[in-house]
Amino acid sequence: MDTTVPEMRISQPLPESDPGSFPEQVEEALQPAHSEIRRYLLARGNSAVADRLFKLLMLLCALSIFMIVALIAYQLVDKSELNWAQSGIKFFYTAFSDPYTNQPQYWDPVNGHFSALPFVYGTLVSSFLALLLAVPLAIGVAIFLTEMCPGFLRGPLAFLTELLAAIPSIIYGLWAIFVLVPLLRQYVNPALIKTMGWTGLFVDDNPTGLGYVAAGIILAIMILPIISSLTREVMMAVPHSQREAVLALGATRWEMIRTGVLRNARIGIVGAIILGLGRALGETMAVTMVIGNTPEIHKSLLSNGASMASVIANEFAEATSDLHRSALVEIGLALFVVTIIVNAIAQLLVWAVTRGTPRQVH
Amino acid sequence: MSTSTLQFRSKLRAANDHAVTCLAILATILVIAPLAAIFAYLIYKGASSLNWDFFTKVPAPEGELGGGMANAIVGSGVLLGVASVIGVPIGIGSGIYLAEFGRGTKLANAVRFTADVLNGVPSIVMGVTAYALIVFPHIAFLPFLGHFSALSGGVALGIMMIPTVCRSSEEMLLMVPHAIREAALGLGVPNWRSTLSITVKTASPGIITGCMLAFARVAGETAPLLFTALGNQFWSTSLNEPIAALPLQIFNYAISPYEDQHRLAWAGALVLIVLIVLAVSLVRYVTSRGVLKGNS
Numbered sequence: 001m002d003t004t005v006p007e008m009r010i011s012q013p014l015p016e017s018d019p020g021s022f023p024e025q026v027e028e029a030l031q032p033a034h035s036e037i038r039r040y041l042l043a044r045g046n047s048a049v050a051d052r053l054f055k056l057l058m059l060l061c062a063l064s065i066f067m068i069v070a071l072i073a074y075q076l077v078d079k080s081e082l083n084w085a086q087s088g089i090k091f092f093y094t095a096f097s098d099p100y101t102n103q104p105q106y107w108d109p110v111n112g113h114f115s116a117l118p119f120v121y122g123t124l125v126s127s128f129l130a131l132l133l134a135v136p137l138a139i140g141v142a143i144f145l146t147e148m149c150p151g152f153l154r155g156p157l158a159f160l161t162e163l164l165a166a167i168p169s170i171i172y173g174l175w176a177i178f179v180l181v182p183l184l185r186q187y188v189n190p191a192l193i194k195t196m197g198w199t200g201l202f203v204d205d206n207p208t209g210l211g212y213v214a215a216g217i218i219l220a221i222m223i224l225p226i227i228s229s230l231t232r233e234v235m236m237a238v239p240h241s242q243r244e245a246v247l248a249l250g251a252t253r254w255e256m257i258r259t260g261v262l263r264n265a266r267i268g269i270v271g272a273i274i275l276g277l278g279r280a281l282g283e284t285m286a287v288t289m290v291i292g293n294t295p296e297i298h299k300s301l302l303s304n305g306a307s308m309a310s311v312i313a314n315e316f317a318e319a320t321s322d323l324h325r326s327a328l329v330e331i332g333l334a335l336f337v338v339t340i341i342v343n344a345i346a347q348l349l350v351w352a353v354t355r356g357t358p359r360q361v362h
Numbered sequence: 363m364s365t366s367t368l369q370f371r372s373k374l375r376a377a378n379d380h381a382v383t384c385l386a387i388l389a390t391i392l393v394i395a396p397l398a399a400i401f402a403y404l405i406y407k408g409a410s411s412l413n414w415d416f417f418t419k420v421p422a423p424e425g426e427l428g429g430g431m432a433n434a435i436v437g438s439g440v441l442l443g444v445a446s447v448i449g450v451p452i453g454i455g456s457g458i459y460l461a462e463f464g465r466g467t468k469l470a471n472a473v474r475f476t477a478d479v480l481n482g483v484p485s486i487v488m489g490v491t492a493y494a495l496i497v498f499p500h501i502a503f504l505p506f507l508g509h510f511s512a513l514s515g516g517v518a519l520g521i522m523m524i525p526t527v528c529r530s531s532e533e534m535l536l537m538v539p540h541a542i543r544e545a546a547l548g549l550g551v552p553n554w555r556s557t558l559s560i561t562v563k564t565a566s567p568g569i570i571t572g573c574m575l576a577f578a579r580v581a582g583e584t585a586p587l588l589f590t591a592l593g594n595q596f597w598s599t600s601l602n603e604p605i606a607a608l609p610l611q612i613f614n615y616a617i618s619p620y621e622d623q624h625r626l627a628w629a630g631a632l633v634l635i636v637l638i639v640l641a642v643s644l645v646r647y648v649t650s651r652g653v654l655k656g657n658s
Contacts, residue, residue, distance in 0.1 A: 050552060050554050050555075051552055051553045053554075054553070054554035054557070055463055055553075055554075058455050058459035059459055061452045061453075061455025061456040061458075061459060062456040062459040062464065062528075064456065064524070065456060065476050065480060065525065066473070068521055069476060072483070072488075072491045075491050075494040076487070076494070078494070079490075079494045136389070137392055139389075140385055140386045140388070141386070141389050141390050143382075144390045148386055148387075157390070157394075159646060161393070162646070163397070163642055164397050166578060166638050166639075166641075167638065168579075168583065168584070168609060169582070169584070169585075170582060170609045170613055170616075171400070171582070171612075171631045171634065172400070173613070174612060174627060174628070175399075175400045175403060177616055177617075178403075178407075178624070179399070179403055224393055225393075252378070253379050254378055254382040282485075282486070283484070284485065284486045284585035285584045289616065289617065312486050312490065313486060313585055316489075317588055317592065328490075329490055329494070332487050332490040335484055335487055336483060339484055339487075340479055343478070343481075343482035347475060347478050
């Protein structure tokens with residue numbers, strides 16, 4: 001609760017004091033009483049120039065954030081021009097077909113055939129799996145933390161989820177390689193093949209334990225704290241009067257949560273999920289370490305694949321030709337554009353909910 | 363409706379309520395479990411392989427036992443130094459603009475929005491940008507361009523720090539009570555002076571911890587360093603050469619076939635996580651204890 005207090009203070013506009021003209025007014029009013037501080041300050045002269053300079057400097061810092069986005073966009077477009085000229089938008093949905101075997105050659109740096117299709121597919125599949133696993137859990141945690149948790153547990157649990165968000169992806173990847181993947185190889189994957197093999201999504205063709213499922217699980221663990229902490233924030237922004245009103249009508253706690261809280265917070269929760277999706281799409285190291293890194297498309301979720309970020313991480317430093325590098329930059333450009341759009345949508349949705357609420361309370 | 367159906371329905375609703383409570387608790391346990399597993403395994407593996415050599419020696423040649431990550435720790439320090447030279451002043455400056463000058467204006471909202479969006483841009487894209495900016499171009503009279511270098515890695519990390527530092531310093535500056543600003547202005551202190559030595563100074567514990575959080579975040583970043591700082595098996599503190607970094611070294615060792623290098627990777631991961639947990643706890647302490655809020 002205490003975190004919302006400063007928010008409320010922020011939302012109220014300041015009484016506008018015009019700092020530029022302030023000293024002069026005071027000067028007239030205080031003419032007779034020349035205190036020592038006053039004399040000292042007067043001796044330093046007019047501060048209008050310094051003030052304006054300072055404001056301009058800070059403004060430049062703020063504007064530099066726009067410039068960075070523009071710079072990234074320019075560099076990515078500029079350095080991917082070669083590949084764009086070669087294959088255009090087709091880069092993302094077609095593949096070169098080998099005339100002898102009729103097999104698609106998605107990614108063949110030696111012969112200069114490049115298609116981003118397997119990477120787009122890998123990114124989408126692993127992110128979708130991650131959302132499927134993470135969203136119900138994250139909402140459950142948020143419900144527990146905001147509505148059910150005894151007070152003494154709330155602080156430590158919120159801290160733990162915060163910590164989970166601060167662990168670098170390389171450490172998740174390390175843990176995934178040495179703990180998660182062996183676990184999947186030995187127990188989970190055989191069980192999945194046995195029980196769900198009939199769907200055709202779990203085929204026993206990859207004995208390593210790496211693949212889309214491993215990537216999806218580690219991504220789910222990584223985006224869980226982001227989704228749950230944002231959902232929690234959005235749920236806490238729902239005014240208490242809503243809860244009290246529903247409870248007063250005789251609702252149970254779950255009915256109160258469902259109708260009073262979740263329904264009011266749903267736009268923000270969707271925003272939180274989309275923000276989690278944005279993180280999952282761009283996540284690099286942990287995915288690179290467990291997805292298997294083969295530029296192919298498989299229907300089986302247990303097969304090796306590659307994601308857009310993982311192929312850049314794997315091949316960029318050793319790109320063999322200008323076209324190869326340019327193709328990788330274009331994948332990066334696609335990643336940039338998609339994450340910008342996804343994050344912008346998510347941010348707008350979350351703002352729509354959390355921003356208006358303090359005013360409703362009054 | 364008869365009384366019995368009513369009773370049945372209310373029982374059903376109560377059961378539903380209990381079921382959801384159980385599910386929520388189960389979800390929380392399921393989320394805490396991997397965290398506990400990661401931490402336990404990390405501490406178990408890391409502590410058993412951490413020794414003095416780790417902090418004092420450079421990596422052993424491929425396939426040989428022993429060695430440490432001294433160069434990677436120093437390298438990470440150098441990279442963070444470059445990153446903070448870029449990220450901290452610009453980040454705090456834009457935070458000051460948002461909190462002091464741009465309140466409620468459209469421009470400030472746009473900056474805030476862009477900073478949040480920039481925060482979500484994948485770190486690998488920052489790496490590609492730094493590559494395109496510094497590693498790629500060959501210009502004869504600028505010798506720091508055109509090759510893998512610590513500078514390019516630091517630039518990539520520095521760009522990543524800006525939005526985090528900006529948002530956290532804005533938040534901290536907004537916590538400073540208006541009475542303090544008004545008191546300074548009432549004494550006739552120029553606005554820039556009051557901002558720098560009154561507002562920013564009051565908020566400085568918060569701003570510093572915000573910077574530390576940004577440090578913690580970029581200290582663990584690997585993706586932007588893969589093709590900028592590149593990594594180095596030897597001692598190097600030159601900005602003009604490839605440099606080792608802790609997360610990069612962990613990555614290289616994690617995917618290597620040697621058992622002894624796996625051991626070092628775990629030790630490196632433990633060192634990294636201890637630094638990060640310290641930073642996060644400090645931030646939480648400062649923001650929750652009301653160093654700024656109540657007492658000032």
